[in-house]
Amino acid sequence: MGPKRGFLERLEAGETIIGDGGFVFALEKRGYVKAGPWTPEATVENPEAVRQLHREFLRAGSDVMQTFTFYASDDKLQNRGNEASKKFGCAAINEAACDLAREVADEGDALVAGGVCQTPTYLSGKGKEACQAEFQKQVDVFIKKDVDFIIAEYYEHVEEAVWAVELLKKTGKPIAASLCIGPEGDMHGVSAGDCAVRLAEAGADCIGVNCHYGPIKSLETMRLMKAGLDAAGYKKHLMIQPLGYHTPDCGKQGFIDLPEFPFGLEPRICTRWDMHKYAREAYDMGIRFIGGCCGFEPYHIRALSEELAKERGKFPKGSEKHGLWGDGLRQHTKPWVRSRARRDYWEKLNPSSGRPFSASCSKPDNWGITAGHDYLKQHAEDTSDKELKEIMEVAQSR
């Protein structure tokens, strides 16, 4: 095998790139990441667990190993009692993430993508320079470790994403940029279409959304972003990495606002068949970097790879252990389960919740506060009981 072909090289050749799934949620369930701070120091503390998850995504067909550097900016690592910055250091955490991603990427034909995301610095209203200084600390590591490209992802405010892209462009690496917005646009009221245009103006090579909404809503947002780019005359590559959850009831802030976030989302988990539909729709819309975010497990990624196997000319390694459209059930002991070994059955299945006392939709919190609000500011101390009591009262009075 010669040298790997690059991110843009692949996209420009019309190939479909399969992304990976969500690390923080998957590793939280496996016991290595703490919900709340979403501790990226797992790369240092439990590298074997991070490596294993990379391998599962590679096996499922992922062409991209994203460094597990989500919320690994230095300001986040010292927010609200987080001691990771002091204990491990921002550089060490990011370096370990790059090494793990590279190790597994080289077990296949995958690319390594460094990742930066929104910062407490921005939410605290400290401005462009301060934000870019946080990004720079991570980018220094990405350059040192020579990642293949960089993803600026999970931005609720296009303004901060633009600042990130502008900085990242200086590296000379290909830059992908995705916002965690829905059809209503960003938290400052910029429409989805305009958000896409601003990212294009800033120089992003590939544009789209990730996280905060499930496949259906994210595809809806992508339609708007694509329309915005088309109207402005931009030809950009498109990307999408949605949640692995159903979110028909989400408002502007996405799944963060759902009462089930983050410990009661189970009933919303998508099936592999939902993912087939999602992959097909994304492909048909012209998106060529298709992956997942929180809630996406390896089998969800495998479903994307299987749906697009013909277009990509290959099945993922993990399909050895997966009969296409349930075909492996031919070997099941029970005849009625064997009778489900067919596409028609699974494509039409509308699964029940098993929860007769639960509703299908929730009322999101909809606080609607955004960058600069006092409640969102970074601070080094733990959240105090007094502060907690105060916001509980606000929450309950809504």
Added chain:
Amino acid sequence: MGPKRGFLERLEAGETIIGDGGFVFALEKRGYVKAGPWTPEATVENPEAVRQLHREFLRAGSDVMQTFTFYASDDKLQNRGNEASKKFGCAAINEAACDLAREVADEGDALVAGGVCQTPTYLSGKGKEACQAEFQKQVDVFIKKDVDFIIAEYYEHVEEAVWAVELLKKTGKPIAASLCIGPEGDMHGVSAGDCAVRLAEAGADCIGVNCHYGPIKSLETMRLMKAGLDAAGYKKHLMIQPLGYHTPDCGKQGFIDLPEFPFGLEPRICTRWDMHKYAREAYDMGIRFIGGCCGFEPYHIRALSEELAKERGKFPKGSEKHGLWGDGLRQHTKPWVRSRARRDYWEKLNPSSGRPFSASCSKPDNWGITAGHDYLKQHAEDTSDKELKEIMEVAQSR
């Protein structure tokens, strides 16, 4: 640390033993096990994936590492086109499983339990001797590898379970026995209470249920089994390892009969908070070997360990990355999420399904055929298209 204390020693001292979760479903989602044959040869093919899952359960508080030998009897390994018997051999698969379980068990204070389960031989109506011959092949490995105790689990017919226990008793190891039955009893119409008594008569040291039903229904079954044992004057240890799914609508055959089995069960997945309730109820009923089966992920097992942390005098290692009752959310950026950092919130949460087009209950298939029926017989050949068409017609005419 001195020599580990044994299974019965712990139970007799009144300790609560936490079991592990489900390997076949978890490894299927990770890409290493094929649904249908539920390929146990993963122990040989991808030992690193099996080892990692053992480690996650250990970290979550499991005191028992069950060898991943489910459906690893030789007859199953050559059923309906399965080539695992020929390719790897029953002994090699079972040995590798024992080695992996032992390796991880010794990273902590856990015990290794060999596991045998129901056989195609029984469903084919071949009788006691033939069944026991299949069990013996696995037991030989367990003795060679010196497991700490043996679990006879996942039996739909108490008759076959009794045959298994009788054989296993000859090893001199402590024997746990669990059926995959619900409140309606076994597939031959033996009541849950009578099933328990027959296992006791056969010499099982610990008696209960696993798989086929979620926590609520399984607890209901345990109440009946306990009442049966009490009425018959037996004092036996009790065990329970239910599904990690909600199954209010299951009939006699359990979740196998649900239209969602096995690829559309996502909306039924239990939350960690469901597991707290389950652990408490099981404990209060006097059950002291409490674990999980299919659908139980490491974080579910951790929830059992956390609920019973006071009784057990310890938290699992994995709790380092889990604020009790959501306490870690104090470090979340959004104030309304911080306001959920409390037991009261999660205990009362009734999560929505996010599926407005789905119902809450399904109609199970209820074919109701049992051991000896032609459709259930083992055969070496693949399921033919003709056979598949025939049973699809049966399925659709119901």
Added chain:
Amino acid sequence: MGPKRGFLERLEAGETIIGDGGFVFALEKRGYVKAGPWTPEATVENPEAVRQLHREFLRAGSDVMQTFTFYASDDKLQNRGNEASKKFGCAAINEAACDLAREVADEGDALVAGGVCQTPTYLSGKGKEACQAEFQKQVDVFIKKDVDFIIAEYYEHVEEAVWAVELLKKTGKPIAASLCIGPEGDMHGVSAGDCAVRLAEAGADCIGVNCHYGPIKSLETMRLMKAGLDAAGYKKHLMIQPLGYHTPDCGKQGFIDLPEFPFGLEPRICTRWDMHKYAREAYDMGIRFIGGCCGFEPYHIRALSEELAKERGKFPKGSEKHGLWGDGLRQHTKPWVRSRARRDYWEKLNPSSGRPFSASCSKPDNWGITAGHDYLKQHAEDTSDKELKEIMEVAQSR
């Protein structure tokens, strides 16, 4: 037309008698009955409204006009601030009810059935003599007005029903007796089968259930009652008059315990197609007096008549305005609605709730208190605020 054939004459000839629907709930929605006291004085205050409802049931195929004398016993008419006894008098209310029922019955071939039901006197623990004295006041009117037969209905305690039947037998009229119990039996723990036997022993000619549960649960109860009668060697006519609501989640006290009772039951209302299934199952079980109770509107009764039209040799008059199985939709303007003009469509329809924020089942209150409990005692005064506060506290602490 000669003299009408009697109640028993019809049953003994093997005819199927269609009952009527629920007066208190229907008239409450029309504005003439107050929920709580369920004011039967509508017969005096608004006879035109009561007469019209009788007519609609007659038109729908009802063979029985039940006098609107539910909760028209004298003790009830003076309970908790009710002034109906003083203002109108028990006799006048019951007499007006008889006259209205007779007037409409004679517009067709229907029979008039006087009705008595459970009394506050019983719930207050005042004993047999006091209860029978209350019944006697109503029976005197029924005799004076020469009703065709008498129904003792809506008893939660078989003991009180037996007292009623014993007294009613003295009139020489045919006696039908129905309890408002479910599969769990009466409020004193008498099984459904035993309840039926006791009513048979007391001399009831026709035995069954009414109110408190929807068709499905009521049919389940009837299976148990029938089995009880069969086992005891009784040959009795059977009757059923269930709610027009779905009640899968009801406990022992029936729909009274549902949080939706009585002002939020709308989502549970049965469709006409549910009623077809109910009528068929009741008929197949051998029940020959088939009607409805609370929630049953005229179109529900018409559905019973239409389902059994062949067996009864006639359609109800109201079918002039109802194409069988939706056939009238052939005249609808929209083609896709015309395409629903067929049995197959409506028989398979599983209607959605239109309520994405609601669950499918409720948790019943399950207070479980019964006759003699202080909270159930009759008293003349209004419910005081103090008393209300006390029970609200009990309710909320559960």
Added chain:
Amino acid sequence: MGPKRGFLERLEAGETIIGDGGFVFALEKRGYVKAGPWTPEATVENPEAVRQLHREFLRAGSDVMQTFTFYASDDKLQNRGNEASKKFGCAAINEAACDLAREVADEGDALVAGGVCQTPTYLSGKGKEACQAEFQKQVDVFIKKDVDFIIAEYYEHVEEAVWAVELLKKTGKPIAASLCIGPEGDMHGVSAGDCAVRLAEAGADCIGVNCHYGPIKSLETMRLMKAGLDAAGYKKHLMIQPLGYHTPDCGKQGFIDLPEFPFGLEPRICTRWDMHKYAREAYDMGIRFIGGCCGFEPYHIRALSEELAKERGKFPKGSEKHGLWGDGLRQHTKPWVRSRARRDYWEKLNPSSGRPFSASCSKPDNWGITAGHDYLKQHAEDTSDKELKEIMEVAQSR
């Protein structure tokens, strides 16, 4: 009591006018109207049933008695095998309707409103002159019978509504106009705001929506219509008469497209408490003619009157039999039901469906064909089996 004050007189004095509920659905359930042709000849055939329903609405607080002349245009009375035109005559049906409305209106202080609605002539694409000729036949009766005002209602195409309003204006009577559109606008793609403006331009005195959507969606449409009128500088009175059903899943054609239409809508029926919220929101938006359409029963109208009792300075007569916010339950026998005698309980109730096998939302048919399409054309003959088969095939292939 002097002469009644007129429609505009009341509105201009700032009074809130309560409309009535839906006649075709209510009378269908009572057995007097046939679904499909929605037979208005009930006014001739069963005047006592129509009169009684008028009385119930009057008692519930309705200030308007709408003549039961829905779908009583001559072309409709002879469409698809309808023989009402020949048998009774358009004039006789409309005259009887006027007489019944006037008789009951004069039992109180209510106004009589003649009503015209969309015609098969329009759907058949026959043009303005032909449509107005149909309206004229009804209007001639309204003038002869001297109705107080005229409502042009239930138009899916604003064009036809404008033709109606233009004609009606010639009578000199006050004219109210309501479309059966939702937030997406009319069937020709005219936005809700523009629709309102066109009705204003045509001279309608009071503008709004009726039918096709439940209260929530209809209020959403009214917000758009009001915004359109405001932007165009029109000051018009506003009206709203929504369905009594929940319709969150309806598309452009409203509830006609739901698979439950018209015989499976039960689970969607609004509670009285839903109506309190609706009345309050409509009032707060500035709407002063507030009523209901299909699915609205007398108790729903009473709820509107009760919610606005303070603003209107009076309770309806029917409130004699209704404790405000469930207060009558103080007289209930069971203590836990007495504990529900309070606003807080009912306001927060989220009722369950009692249907564990049903979903919350349906997929509408969305055929999307409109005026002029061959399938929508009026013809005198019955729908043939061949035609039915053809559209069933279209329906099933979608």
